[in-house]
Amino acid sequence: MKVILRSDITNVGRQGEVKDVACGFARNYLVPKNLAMEATDRNLKIWQREKVKLEKQREEIINNAKEVASKMEAIEFKIQVKIGENGKIFGSITTANLSKLFVEQGFNVNKRDILLSDNIKELGNYEINVRLHPEVVVKVKLVVLGEK
Numbered sequence: 001m002k003v004i005l006r007s008d009i010t011n012v013g014r015q016g017e018v019k020d021v022a023c024g025f026a027r028n029y030l031v032p033k034n035l036a037m038e039a040t041d042r043n044l045k046i047w048q049r050e051k052v053k054l055e056k057q058r059e060e061i062i063n064n065a066k067e068v069a070s071k072m073e074a075i076e077f078k079i080q081v082k083i084g085e086n087g088k089i090f091g092s093i094t095t096a097n098l099s100k101l102f103v104e105q106g107f108n109v110n111k112r113d114i115l116l117s118d119n120i121k122e123l124g125n126y127e128i129n130v131r132l133h134p135e136v137v138v139k140v141k142l143v144v145l146g147e148k
Contacts, residue, residue, distance in 0.1 A: 075141075078142075109132070
């Protein structure tokens with residue numbers, strides 16, 4: 001079944017693309033959640049009118065994400081954790097901890113948007129990638145300090 005995507009969908013396509021998807025996926029998921037509409041001549045004309053407005057909104061969202069990214073790059077985030085006698089961290093620093101740290105600093109970042117390859121288990125300086133938008137990824141400086 002051919003559909004017009006109304007928003008970006010991971011592993012399917014980007015907003016505005018006409019894609020051929022399974023009928024069940026389209027009828028049971030995409031159309032009821034208003035993520036896509038059937039690609040008929042009438043709907044294609046409607047989509048062309050909506051497309052201009054959505055492009056402006058998309059550019060505005062990306063520009064806002066870039067502004068937040070530049071503010072985040074300028075800050076060196078510090079987190080204090082308890083350490084043992086040998087200098088090891090009790091537990092580890094996860095994306096949930098980092099998300100809480102960013103919210104405390106005034107940046108609304110979801111833990112799923114923090115791209116950590118593995119949890120942080122040692123003191124030191126780190127560079128962490130944070131996805132603010134699918135097209136905007138920022139490198140953030142993190143310093144892990146110990147407290148006894």
